[in-house]
Amino acid sequence: MAKLKDVKKVVLAYSGGLDTSIILKWLQTELGAEVVTFTADLGQGDSDLEPARKKAEMMGAKQIYIEDVREEFVRDFVFPMFRANAEYEGLYLLGTSIARPLISKRLVEIARETGADAVAHGATGKGNDQVRFELSAYALNPDIKVIAPWRDWSFKSRTDLLDFAEKHQIPIAKDKRGDAPFSVDANLLHSSSEGKVLEDPWVEPPEFVHQRTISPMDAPDAVTEIEIEFLKGDPIALNGKALSPAAMLAALNDLGRDNGIGRLDLVENRFVGMKSRGVYETPGGTVLLQAHRGIESITLDRGAAHLKDELMPRYAELIYNGFWFSPERLMLQALIDKSQEDVEGTVRLKLYKGNAIVSGRKSKKSLYRNDLVTFEDDRGAYDQKDAEGFIRLNALRLRTLAARNRGN
Structure with a gap:
């Protein structure tokens, strides 16, 4: 003092x-x-x-x-993070962080x-x-x-x-x-509930804890179909209507809420050393994550996509632990943003009882080529005989190791 x-x-x-x-x-x-x-x-x-x-x-x-x-x-803050598909410990969309x-x-x-x-x-x-x-x-x-x-x-x-x-x-x-039954933190991305009635991780969260979503079991029996348009990795239009970032997330929140999407019951590892149990609701963010991965699947090169996925846990941990303004987060953000230059196009999703299901994706920058993957005559675009040499070269070290082990 x-x-x-x-x-x-x-x-x-x-x-x-x-x-x-x-x-x-x-x-x-x-x-x-x-x-x-x-x-x-x-x-x-x-x-x-x-x-x-x-x-x-x-x-x-x-x-x-x-x-x-x-x-x-x-x-x-939110959109740059979603360009990375950031999830802490594989599940948490970092709404409070x-x-x-x-x-x-x-x-x-x-x-x-x-x-x-x-x-x-x-x-x-x-x-x-x-x-x-x-x-x-x-x-x-x-x-x-x-x-x-x-x-x-x-x-x-x-x-x-x-x-x-x-x-x-x-x-x-x-x-x-x-004593309050639980504590709540909320913003446009999510709501977080912790403490009291949620402290025993074996006990299911009471329904009254949920702030942002209806139960998937109570969601409509009808599919809601939407289309999200992306530019440089960010959503810019919903069902053909251009929206500002905040308006986009708010609209996705409404769609996710009404279809019971975005609930998470998580026991996580806090930076200060203890485990804690929280109930998170991120309806719009959950829809956005699936849509973003959908458009990346046809616009990102394999090497770039895999490198992003390797770096994502580190990036997510930096945000969770409070290092948003650190040089390493800024370095990773530059790499992520570079990867998003050609991530554009439209993704179609079906929202149904807690699920956001990608049902279509298209882009002028697509790397998907039907002439390469077709089971029909590919007219010389891909010579299947080339695969034999590719496999033999990649198998060389495995065969060498197997031969040694057989000898032993």
């Missing part, structure tokens, strides 16, 4: 909820700091962010930033604009988000001070927090007096 006493002005990532409201008041009372609030509209589903503004004003914040960053979020660098970027920018000497976040000392926020902040401003109240304050329990809120007349929702 002593090292924080010289902090005069702090930019707080502020949701308007109970925890960040307590943090706002704690920064004012314990540090004597002026607090600037930053609330980002990432598409988390809050139709009206004005309550956050009014609450911050009520609590004495003189400078309040509320910004719609949905287009920037999808264009500059990819939002943190954007929030940190704006925190640092606002600190510079307002003359603040520190930024603050509400992530706990057990999770990944503290790492993501702080690595991003330091990458953008090596001299910035970062305050993580959950690691610094003396509160020992939820009751302590609620008592502090009552003492300082911070509004408490009625259901906050008991």
Whole structure:
């Protein structure tokens, strides 16, 4: 705490909820700091962010930033990640992870604009988000001070927090007096639910946990068919209609939600060392991933496609661990973006009861050649006799090894 006493002005990532409201008041009372609030509209589903503004004003914040960053979020963070087909531990589409660098970027920018000497976040000392926020902040401003109240304050329990809120007349929702059944993080890409009723990985998640999707079992018995057009690896049109990045993801979210697509019950390995269980819902992202792989299948060279798949786990891990602004992520992104130069065309998908099924793909840049793969007369495009020498050369080391082993 002593090292924080010289902090005069702090930019707080502020949701308007109970925890960040307590943090706002704690920064004012314990540090004597002026607090600037930053609330980002990432598409988390809050139709009206004005309550956050009014609450911050009520609590004495003189400078309040509320910004719609949905287009920037999808264009500059989500779409670049999807060009890589990034999945952490083979399943997780990184919905929470990819939002943190954007929030940190704006925190640092606002600190510079307002003359603040520190930024603050509400992530706990057990999770990944503290790492993501702080690595991003330091990458953008090596001299910035970062305050993580959950690691610094003396509160020992939820009751302590609620008592502090009552003492300082911070509004408490009625259901906050008991333990919340689970915690939720959401943005335009996904929703994440963790804790409480989800802590036993053997117990199936209750249906009420799901925020973004209907159950696949309750989805319509009819197929929904869609077409997505791509340019340089990014989706640009849905069913022939051009859409902005945020509008595209929102439309795919609606389609995925209505067809029960995008649910994931995952036990993952946190960067800080523990395993955790989360329920993720990424309806539009799940559809987009299948579509992107579909268009890549006819436009990417085999070597490029396989190299991308080899590098993808490393790329996904960098994002999960908070290294979005690291040189190695930027290097990988340059390689990925180079691979996407000719990834264009249209993919047709059938959406049905939790599944996004590619049923067609076409492109002016296609590498698929019917005259090479046909079982009919290929008119000399491919001489099947050439395969014999190809096989004999590739078998040479295997035959040599087998001969030695037989001799032994």
